[in-house]
Amino acid sequence: MDSTISEKATRTPLRSTVIDGLKIVVVGGFGVGKTTLVRSVSEIRPLNTEETMTQAGLGIDHSDTAGKTTTTVAFDFGRISLNEQMVLYLFGAPGQERFWFLWDRLFAGTLGAVVLVDTHRVEDSWYSIDRLEHHGTPFIVARNNFPGSVHDLTELREALTLSENVPLIDCDARERESSKQVLLTLVNHLYALSSARETTS
Amino acid sequence: MRRRAVDNEDPDRLYTLTGGRSQANESELDLVTLIVSQADPIPGMQSEYAKILRICRSPTALVELASELGLPVSVVKILLSDLLSGGQVSARHPSSARASAQLPDAAFLKKVLVGLHNL
Ligand SMILES: Nc1nc2c(ncn2[C@@H]2O[C@H](COP(=O)(O)OP(=O)(O)O)[C@@H](O)[C@H]2O)c(=O)[nH]1
Numbered sequence: 189m190d191s192t193i194s195e196k197a198t199r200t201p202l203r204s205t206v207i208d209g210l211k212i213v214v215v216g217g218f219g220v221g222k223t224t225l226v227r228s229v230s231e232i233r234p235l236n237t238e239e240t241m242t243q244a245g246l247g248i249d250h251s252d253t254a255g256k257t258t259t260t261v262a263f264d265f266g267r268i269s270l271n272e273q274m275v276l277y278l279f280g281a282p283g284q285e286r287f288w289f290l291w292d293r294l295f296a297g298t299l300g301a302v303v304l305v306d307t308h309r310v311e312d313s314w315y316s317i318d319r320l321e322h323h324g325t326p327f328i329v330a331r332n333n334f335p336g337s338v339h340d341l342t343e344l345r346e347a348l349t350l351s352e353n354v355p356l357i358d359c360d361a362r363e364r365e366s367s368k369q370v371l372l373t374l375v376n377h378l379y380a381l382s383s384a385r386e387t388t389s
Numbered sequence: 390m391r392r393r394a395v396d397n398e399d400p401d402r403l404y405t406l407t408g409g410r411s412q413a414n415e416s417e418l419d420l421v422t423l424i425v426s427q428a429d430p431i432p433g434m435q436s437e438y439a440k441i442l443r444i445c446r447s448p449t450a451l452v453e454l455a456s457e458l459g460l461p462v463s464v465v466k467i468l469l470s471d472l473l474s475g476g477q478v479s480a481r482h483p484s485s486a487r488a489s490a491q492l493p494d495a496a497f498l499k500k501v502l503v504g505l506h507n508l
């Protein structure tokens with residue numbers, strides 16, 4: 189497939205007035221619907237790119253290049269122009285343990301995160317949640333409604349040992365309106381946190 | 390469906406592209422830093438530089454540029470540090486990079502909410 193040509197044809201430039209890039213990360217296990225969610229709200233077809241890290245002693249996906257160990261991680265992203273000046277980038281990132289050393293670096297400065305959960309594989313999200321809490325990155329959890337979801341939201345909150353302060357919602361990542369609600373829920377949560385901080389300080 | 394540009398890329402070519410450097414002064418460049426051309430490509434210029442200058446006639450986030458060029462983010466950072474120091478491009482840094490706290494103020498988040506509502 190000649191992706192170079194198709195991307196050129198579909199590339200939508202940003203407005204010349206845009207000055208501020210914002211980031212939200214969508215994390216979750218393989219097949220949970222990250223790319224689907226990004227696609228349903230993005231103004232561009234999700235793009236894919238790679239980050240390579242040169243690091244010693246990591247036994248993952250590495251190839252030896254010029255005497256150094258290079259690790260390559262692919263991630264996809266989409267974008268939403270918020271207004272004349274702000275553009276929001278959404279990153280879909282696999283939540284597996286072995287990738288977090290990269291996310292720490294890639295996603296510094298992110299507004300917050302969405303943890304997408306498939307209730308058939310709740311355990312896939314434990315590590316991401318743990319890590320986000322540890323990092324102090326604000327997040328919400330969204331249950332992607334695959335057919336025959338096995339927990340209700342109360343049970344899911346327990347299964348994830350999720351604090352009452354963390355919003356937990358349902359979504360269908362294939363639906364634009366539903367994915368938009370996921371983002372609004374996150375930013376409303378951030379807004380509440382920020383407002384609370386401003387009144388106490 | 391996925392482009393595996395780097396896997397197919399000859400490591401020697403990447404090495405040549407970046408002049409053998411493995412690190413840019415990259416603390417300054419974020420994935421969402423917006424790059425804007427300040428000059429036109431000149432004949433004989435290395436093709437990646439020329440491509441960057443063409444693409445960035447409209448502001449383009451580093452991550453989109455990497456995707457468009459089919460190069461790893463880290464390599465694009467190195468190429469950009471050359472163009473930045475030569476003044477051929479400028480960078481619009483994200484406000485998050487200037488903020489000391491991770492959480493932006495409520496007025497800023499309100500703008501994000503309005504933008505999302507308008508989706
Ligand atoms: N039934 C259902 N299927 C979904 C939903 N979201 C994603 N899928 C499907 O699940 C599969 C994996 O989704 P994808 O977005 O590629 O997952 P990723 O690995 O997290 O990026 C795809 O075939 C999607 O069409 C959903 O909300 N409901």
Ligand SMILES: [Mg+2]
Pocket residue numbers: 222223224264280
């Ligand atoms: Mg995906």
